[in-house]
Amino acid sequence: MAVATAAAGLSLTLAPTASAATSAADDFNGDGIADLVVATPDAPVDGHVNAGSVTVLYGSADGVSPARSTTLTQNSPGVPGDAGSHDLFGTSHAAGDLDADGYTDLVVGAPGDAVPYSQSFGTLTVLWGSATGLTGDGVSIASPLASSQWDAEKEYGKKVVVADLDGDGTPQLAALSRTNLWAYDDLAGRTAPTDARYSESFAPYIQPRTLTAGDFAGAGRAQLVVTGSENCDGTAGGCRYTGVHTWGDYGLEPVSLPDPGGDVSGTNEAPTVATAAGDVDHDGYTDLVTGHVPASAVTEGEYSDAAGFVHVRYGSAEGLGAHRTATLDQDATGVPGRSESGDNFGASVAVGDVTGDGYADVAVGVPGKTVRGVSGTGATVLLKGTATGLTGTGAQTLHQTTDGVPDTAEADDWFGSAVAVTDLDGDGAADVTVAAKGEDVFAGSVRDGGDWVLRGSATGLTTSGAASFSAQSFGFTHPDAEFGSVLGG
Numbered sequence: 001m002a003v004a005t006a007a008a009g010l011s012l013t014l015a016p017t018a019s020a021a022t023s024a025a026d027d028f029n030g031d032g033i034a035d036l037v038v039a040t041p042d043a044p045v046d047g048h049v050n051a052g053s054v055t056v057l058y059g060s061a062d063g064v065s066p067a068r069s070t071t072l073t074q075n076s077p078g079v080p081g082d083a084g085s086h087d088l089f090g091t092s093h094a095a096g097d098l099d100a101d102g103y104t105d106l107v108v109g110a111p112g113d114a115v116p117y118s119q120s121f122g123t124l125t126v127l128w129g130s131a132t133g134l135t136g137d138g139v140s141i142a143s144p145l146a147s148s149q150w151d152a153e154k155e156y157g158k159k160v161v162v163a164d165l166d167g168d169g170t171p172q173l174a175a176l177s178r179t180n181l182w183a184y185d186d187l188a189g190r191t192a193p194t195d196a197r198y199s200e201s202f203a204p205y206i207q208p209r210t211l212t213a214g215d216f217a218g219a220g221r222a223q224l225v226v227t228g229s230e231n232c233d234g235t236a237g238g239c240r241y242t243g244v245h246t247w248g249d250y251g252l253e254p255v256s257l258p259d260p261g262g263d264v265s266g267t268n269e270a271p272t273v274a275t276a277a278g279d280v281d282h283d284g285y286t287d288l289v290t291g292h293v294p295a296s297a298v299t300e301g302e303y304s305d306a307a308g309f310v311h312v313r314y315g316s317a318e319g320l321g322a323h324r325t326a327t328l329d330q331d332a333t334g335v336p337g338r339s340e341s342g343d344n345f346g347a348s349v350a351v352g353d354v355t356g357d358g359y360a361d362v363a364v365g366v367p368g369k370t371v372r373g374v375s376g377t378g379a380t381v382l383l384k385g386t387a388t389g390l391t392g393t394g395a396q397t398l399h400q401t402t403d404g405v406p407d408t409a410e411a412d413d414w415f416g417s418a419v420a421v422t423d424l425d426g427d428g429a430a431d432v433t434v435a436a437k438g439e440d441v442f443a444g445s446v447r448d449g450g451d452w453v454l455r456g457s458a459t460g461l462t463t464s465g466a467a468s469f470s471a472q473s474f475g476f477t478h479p480d481a482e483f484g485s486v487l488g489g
Helices: 003-008
Strands: 036-040 053-057 069-072 092-096 105-114 121-127 138-142 159-163 172-176 180-183 198-201 206-214 223-230 239-247 252-256 272-278 287-292 309-313 325-328 348-352 361-366 379-386 389-398 415-422 431-436 450-457 460-469
Touching: 036 092, 036 431, 053 105, 092 172, 105 159, 121 172, 159 206, 172 206, 180 223, 180 239, 198 252, 206 272, 206 287, 223 272, 272 361, 287 348, 287 361, 309 389, 325 389, 361 415, 361 431, 379 431, 379 460, 389 460
Parallel strands: 092 159, 272 348, 348 415, 379 415
Antiparallel strands: 036 053, 053 069, 092 105, 105 121, 121 138, 159 172, 172 180, 180 198, 206 223, 223 239, 239 252, 272 287, 287 309, 309 325, 348 361, 361 379, 379 389, 415 431, 431 450, 450 460
16 A cells, blocks of 8 residues: 555644744644654555655644654655655654744655766655644755766765754754765755755765764754764774764864773774763753664674663763763663673663653663563663763663553564654653564564554653554555654654
8 A cells, every 4th residue: 555645544633732932842733742753764655665654643632643643755745756666765854943933844864765867866855844733845955966977975864963053043954875974054945955064074984874963062052973883994893983073164073082882892892873862961961872782793683692782971061971971781780681692772772851850861772682581572771860870770671561561572573673752742751652663563574563652750651651553553554664663863
């Protein structure tokens, strides 16, 4: 079934109940409550395989529901471009009020999208928010290299962020391609830019993998953090690059940070596989949280044999990690369970205030976790923020065998393959959305995918009011598409 057709009868939004000038993040319809975006880049569209779709569930006092949602593809009315096989629309997405009208807008990356009359691949689509939610109207942005007869770009839009990079109060967008970082000026007048303000080329030595933004130095503007692998002659296994890029007068000014792997699993043994940002210790500086899986792990199946860990670089006026860093794994005091081969603790991370106490907490995906003898069913751990930083004290581990969590734990569900932290019911305690890209839904398939929403409370995550949904919940019938497997980034 084509995604656009299936979604047509389910496209509902909420009328706004508050001013459009909302302070809620990810609030596309201006009702003061954040909305949830789940993307399925492998979804088929009108006969095109792996074309991709994005589903938005609108938040309310009761949380989110498929009954209050809309699904958009590149074949939806008003959405720029056309769906094509392997476009992978939804591989990345980020939100922010790019046109300063009070409604959050959505930026969607399609790194496989072929650019007409160009050797380049990958586009960004900006969809505008409104009183009725995302309208489908938008603009398309291709790499500045796409207009060159000499240059080519691959995987433009594989990662995207929206943040105020120049400190003028209006957020901008930045995107990664296979070898470049691009940062744009404000999107004045909802006009697609023809060129980026700044760019940073990583070829041929660095292969960028993640992109994150935050005000790590308390300067009133965000910085960009790029992580990836780095080719270093004579270094076994290569090196790991973490660079902080600051918008300056003449370009993106980079500063490299040391690799945390040396004190955990050996020099250059800790690739960064996930990143997130938030103020964990509530000191006014954004902190950087990264998830790591040691490079020495032997890959067998979907997830390697690594146990994994998370690393925190605390923000300060002198820069990230200048004064404090911390490393936590499942052997940290207070964290339930223990580190085991294949857990992949840190394969996904997300940051937000789940308890509503002003300290950002960290949701950590552990998709390879064996639970009660079920291998690879997966789990999610909540680590709590405090005045002294991230702690294992009071940590929670939830999975599909936890009382109150919908559905049943099965082998290779990979519950925790992606996580997001968003206050979807507007109660001041953020909720955690967990993806399980290996969830089975349709007969005979093994990677249908699903998402769970676990509500936040003053004491942490609660299973009261927990919800789950899959492609079937929206009337879609395509198997093995890993529905809702991308929750951001």
